[in-house]
Amino acid sequence: MRKISLLLCTAFLLHIFVGCTSNDDETVVIQGAVTNSDNGNSIANATVQITSPQEFSDFTRTDSAGQYSFSNINVSELTDLTLAASATDYVSESRNVQVASGDNITSFNFQLTPEGNNNGGGGNDDDGGVSGPSAGAAAIILDGISEETINIAETGGIVNTSFSFQVQDSSGRNLDLNNSEEVTFSIISGPNGGEGITPITATTNANGTVTSNLYSGNLAGVVQIQAEIVREDIGLTIRSRPVAITIHGGFPDLDHFSIAADNYNFEGWSINGNRNPLTVILGDQFGNPVKPGTAVYFTTTGGIIQGSGAGNTNSDGEVTVNLISGDPRPNDNVTGSGGRDGYATVTARTINGNNQEIEKNVIIVFSTSAASISANPTTFDLQPNGGASFTYTVTDLNGNPMAAGTEISIDGGDDIEVTGDTDFTLGNYLYPGPGATEFQFSIRDTDEESADPADLTIKISVTTPSGQQTTYSGISGTRRKSVN
Known part of the structure; x- marks a missing residue:
């Protein structure tokens, strides 16, 4: 019994392990290129769309080399996908592919025929494409926007923009008149300043295209619009990807x-x-x-x-x-x-x-580059263990504050500690006053070894952002020491 239990436990854990690891391999990658069937040249900015089944609906555009890639297709079982490629002035093409979990499909290419070429098919039948009349709607793809940015109403600028969507069936064919659909447009987010869409609903034309207009309100912001088809015959709602249009502001206030x-x-x-x-x-x-x-x-x-x-x-x-x-x-x-x-x-x-x-x-x-500097008092007699305080003024030659970024420093000499407004950078000041042109500092003797008196000169230096320096040495005095 122990042996059987051990086998059952091992099988159960193996089942859990396999189940957990298999999910990591469900992503399918499909890559390829879109080219011109006549000359083999790559087609940039072509649209490649997964049109069927609906739950896998997605689209991308080719890069400058005509390459495209879908890397986020998640399947859990064998699945038939239909991909369609289209580009301006070319006949669309659809292809089918069967995929399973973990597949990495490369070189799934499309060759589009330029419009006007008579290849006998009259439709999307090149290299495995689907010909014949269209079926029911399966996808809504943005076809174009006249203006991606508009202005607030009554500003004198462009205040509305038209936008077009193309409706295709599951094979990537544009709907014809026999399968025309009513498309409803809506604003799914916006600044709520009175912007709107007209008409709200429109019917696809013979090429499967439908057009409406967005008009601005009185607030700026980004508007997201969406197109939607409700197919009551099969109980399916088809929506386009949201399309963003920017509304810029109005007149100056x-x-x-x-x-x-x-x-x-x-x-x-x-x-x-x-x-x-x-x-x-x-x-x-x-x-x-x-x-x-x-x-x-x-x-x-x-x-x-x-x-x-x-x-x-x-x-x-x-x-x-x-x-x-x-x-x-x-x-x-x-x-x-x-x-x-x-x-x-x-x-x-x-x-x-x-x-x-x-x-x-x-x-x-x-402000002038040269400074005018004055101080009070200009003499001092520094007693043992004593200190002295001073006020000083720094202005430009017109009596205004020095330029922003001017550096002001005070040098008291060896063993003299200077505190207060020293070694700082002047800020933005328009008018004279404390902190702008009027300052203060104090000195203190820090030499505890020498007992000899000494004559001192305090130097104030002012350096402008251009590097011009003005110095003032008008404060002098004596430092006295204790007698041993």
Whole structure:
């Protein structure tokens, strides 16, 4: 009994092992090429479709060498598949193949005959193709889209697009009038801004083709449409693959109009040709990006600015131009500037949906390369174990903050610790004030070995992004030590 039980257990485990491993081999691969039957040239972008059975329906397109591949066909038993190949200006061809789990079928090729050639068949009968009148609908294939991107309604651009599907039978033949079908179109996802399809239903023509139109609403986004046939005679619903069409935004809206600079303060007063990128972002009244190609024009009161970006706004409603340093050097008396030279106003303008000009401005500082540095106090007497504190000011020669990216450091000499505003990089500042032009630091003696007094000089260094350095050595004093 033990021996029988052991055999039964072994057989049971073997059955489980075989069952588990067989699933890994159920994928079938079919590969091949589509060529011109007249000259053998490869046909790129041809459609190859599994048309039957319906549960295996799939399609792909040939690459530039005319090659195609299906690698995700899962079968669990011997199955008869029908594949069809088609291309513009060629007669379609269908072929049958029997597959089993794990098959890797190569060189399953199609040779398509150019339309107009009289090979005596008058249909899809070349090299094993199927001829004769079409049967019932089995597949819906996208035939073409007039515009893959459209604009929001009433923006003055293209606001609708037509699309066509071709309905084929299980042998890849286009439906004729005797087997015409009513096709229903639907939007399966979209921005829900009032977009729609007209007509909702249409009947295939003598070539099995059916056409409808998508019109946009007032919101931007991606719309997915689908075609569907319900064959009540056999209880089958046939659907196309979803087709995506993009709706771009509407007219510019002032509340969704912004302008910003990479640097609000750049080294443009003393240098010609320094470039400072500025970016405009434009949205419509719903907060969607305006349609690509919307024109934005720029002016400046200092230097030179590119009139508009190449191609105008992109798909995100953005356009970037360069403000280029040069004459005239600006002297705008803007609020907060104190009336000093160096301030420029850059203006971006566009047209809204009411044909009105709207604009946004940004203030830019053209800073000098040389710095003006002062400190208080300028003398000190550092007592044993004591310290000293200072305030200092760094501006450009016009009294404005130095350019963004300017490096400021303080050197107290050997065995002097400096803390506070030292060894840092200046940020984007438009106007003078604490953190922009006004700073502070402290020093402390860290030499615990020497008892000798010493004279000290504190050096402040300012280095601009172009590498020009200004130094200040106006703080001096004595470090006193304890007497042993």
